Amino acid sequence: MASPVPSVAEVVGEARRLYEQIFGGVTPEVAVCAPGRVNLIGEHTDYNDGFVLPMALPLVTVVVGTKTSGRGVTIVTTTKDVEEPRRVDFDLPIDGSPLSPGQSSWANYVKGVVQHYRAHPVPGFRAVIASSVPLGGGLSSSASLEVAVYTFLQQLNPDDGDKVAKAVACQQAEHTHAGVPCGIMDQFVSVLGRKAHALLIDCRSLEATPIPLSDPGLVILITNSNVKHSLTGSEYPTRRRQCEEAASILGKASLRDATMKDLEDARNRLDDVTYRRARHVIEEIARTTQAAEALKSGLYKEFGKLMVESHNSLRDLYEVSCRELDELVFAAMEVEGVFGSRMTGGGFGGCTVTLLQAHAIDRTILHIQERYSGTPTFYVTTPSEGAQVLT
Numbered sequence: 160m161a162s163p164v165p166s167v168a169e170v171v172g173e174a175r176r177l178y179e180q181i182f183g184g185v186t187p188e189v190a191v192c193a194p195g196r197v198n199l200i201g202e203h204t205d206y207n208d209g210f211v212l213p214m215a216l217p218l219v220t221v222v223v224g225t226k227t228s229g230r231g232v233t234i235v236t237t238t239k240d241v242e243e244p245r246r247v248d249f250d251l252p253i254d255g256s257p258l259s260p261g262q263s264s265w266a267n268y269v270k271g272v273v274q275h276y277r278a279h280p281v282p283g284f285r286a287v288i289a290s291s292v293p294l295g296g297g298l299s300s301s302a303s304l305e306v307a308v309y310t311f312l313q314q315l316n317p318d319d320g321d322k323v324a325k326a327v328a329c330q331q332a333e334h335t336h337a338g339v340p341c342g343i344m345d346q347f348v349s350v351l352g353r354k355a356h357a358l359l360i361d362c363r364s365l366e367a368t369p370i371p372l373s374d375p376g377l378v379i380l381i382t383n384s385n386v387k388h389s390l391t392g393s394e395y396p397t398r399r400r401q402c403e404e405a406a407s408i409l410g411k412a413s414l415r416d417a418t419m420k421d422l423e424d425a426r427n428r429l430d431d432v433t434y435r436r437a438r439h440v441i442e443e444i445a446r447t448t449q450a451a452e453a454l455k456s457g458l459y460k461e462f463g464k465l466m467v468e469s470h471n472s473l474r475d476l477y478e479v480s481c482r483e484l485d486e487l488v489f490a491a492m493e494v495e496g497v498f499g500s501r502m503t504g505g506g507f508g509g510c511t512v513t514l515l516q517a518h519a520i521d522r523t524i525l526h527i528q529e530r531y532s533g534t535p536t537f538y539v540t541t542p543s544e545g546a547q548v549l550t
Contacts, residue, residue, distance in 0.1 A: 160524055161380075161537040164217045165291045167192055171549060174223040174289035177237055181246075182285060187223035189314045193306035193546035194219050195292035195299045196348045197381055197512050198503050199357055199454075200462075200469050201447035203477055205342025207402050208363040208415035209444035212451055213344055214372065214379075214542035215352025216292070220303040221549075222311040224286030233285040234269050240294045241265040251281060260336045268301055271332030272308040277325070278318035286311060293536070295387040297504020301337065302345030305329035310546045323365050326350045340399055352545035359451040363415055370454050372542050377459065378517045382491070382527060383536040384483040386508030395505055398436060398477065405429060405437035414440045439476035443469060463499025463514055467492065470501035470511075479506025483533055487511045490530035494523045 171190050178187045194215040201211035230251040238245075247266040251273070252258060258274045260267040269288075273281050288307070292300040306329050318325070329346040333339050343362050351358065355373035360366075372379075402414055409425050411417050414437055422429075422437055429437070446465045453461040470488050474480040484502040488511055491500035496519025503512040515523055524537050 160521065161539045164538060164540070167219055167221070167549070170219060170221045170289050170291050171223065173237055174221050174287045177235065177289070178223050178287040181235060181287070185225070187287070188225045188550070189311060190221065190223045190549040191307055191310040191314065191547065192219040192221045192549060193303050193310055193349045194352055194543055195303045196345055196352065197298060197379065197510070197540065198344065199379075199512060199514070200450045200466055200501070201344075201443060202469060202473055202501075202503065202506075203398060203479070204440055204444050204447060205344040205360075205362040206340065206399055207342075207406075207440045207444070208413040209440065210447040210451075211342075211344045211360050211362060212357050212370070212447055212454075213348040213360070214357040215348050215545055216298060216381075216538075216540050217543045218292045218298060218303075218538070218540075220288065220290040220292055220300070220307040222286050222288050222307045224284050224311060226315045227283040227285055229283045231283045232273070234266060235287045236265055237287065237289040238265070238294065251283060255279075264337065265304070267336040268304050268332065269308050271336030272305050272312065272329060274336065275328040275331045276309065276312050276318070277321075277328055278316050280316070281312060282315050284311075284315060293383055295509065296383045297502075297506075297509025298381070299345040299349065299504070301333060301339070302329065302349045305332050306346055306349040306546050310548065314548060322350050323347070327365075340396055348545070350545050352543060354542060354544045356542050357451075357454065359448075363413075368451070370451050372454065374457070376517050378515055378520050379540050380491075380513040380515060380520065380523065381503075381538040381540055382487050382511045382513065383538070384487060384508055384510065385534055385536060386481065386483045394479070394507060398479070401433050401436040402440055405433050408433075409437075415444060417441050435476040435478075439472045443472060459498045459514060463497070466499030466501040466512075466514065473502055473506065477506075481507055483508065483531070484511055486531050487527060487535065490527045491515075491523060493530070494519060494526050497523060
């Protein structure tokens with residue numbers, strides 16, 4: 160059945176135990192957490208200045224640690240799936256020079272946040288990181304880590320508390336130190352997520368509208384295909400470049416400003432692939448605002464229909480789905496009580512998100528297990544709070 164979601168207290172406990180073990184029985188002074196996210200609809204629209212509709216998850220990354228004297232930093236992760244070493248030591252630059260990425264990719268996210276932190280100087284520290292967000296599942300383990308580290312640094316040397324600027328700094332960290340030209344959605348909702356609400360985020364103005372999502376008869380099921388994806392390959396930057404090329408040919412600052420009429424008028428100036436990429440984005444931006452209105456009005460069948468349209472577009476026009484995700488969506492949609500299902504996240508594996516009636520959860524999970532060729536993991540989730548200080 161569904162995997163139990165570890166409580167924040169359990170994840171903190173794991174981090175504290177390792178901290179005390181490594182650092183000679185000393186208790187960490189600071190504990191913070193930041194959530195992963197699932198995007199209900201609005202995929203590959205954020206870097207096109209469009210709309211997205213994510214929610215923060217009860218799956219979190221925790222950082223516990225203590226400020227130290229000097230410029231030395233020690234970070235340790237409890238996550239088994241990352242590459243070795245799981246302990247990284249480095250010195251903070253004295254002269255303000257950049258903090259270069261190193262061999263350990265998980266540690267580069269931390270270094271990127273230190274580099275872009277908005278209050279200087281960043282003091283030396285030692286910290287342990289633990290997470291319940293699955294890696295490579297499209298639930299934003301990277302943004303969860305970035306925002307947790309930023310929240311930790313705020314306890315050591317406070318910045319001005321601007322939450323949107325915090326999200327932007329974490330996004331910049333991913334650009335410069337992880338090599339992923341991501342949009343703002345993941346970091347934004349990890350900072351600003353609200354319990355019992357999804358967030359309709361305008362990725363151009365960075366304004367967010369909370370959309371209530373607390374109907375007790377409704378459940379959001381996340382199904383992890385357990386097919387891993389890596390966004391730092393060529394596919395993600397290629398999609399982004401194709402969108403920028405399309406916007407340029409259409410004479411627009413971004414595809415947010417384009418209509419389907421604009422696209423059809425320019426069709427003979429676009430190659431077929433670029434046309435399909437742009438069509439997905441233009442239609443997905445419209446779908447996302449329609450979906451937010453449907454959710455607000457309790458029109459769950461309409462919302463579900465838009466989710467399936469989104470998945471089909473990601474499969475056929477944007478070409479970021481894969482056989483496993485298509486299988487999961489198809490299986491979910493065969494079950495009575497399911498409103499809609501789609502792939503979520505960057506694609507090429509990872510998770511699907513399904514909106515369904517609460518009473519249908521067990522039979523939906525059983526049906527997917529019977530129909531899916533792989534070994535899925537299930538999480539039954541509710542919208543949760545953004546980043547929090549725990550001490």
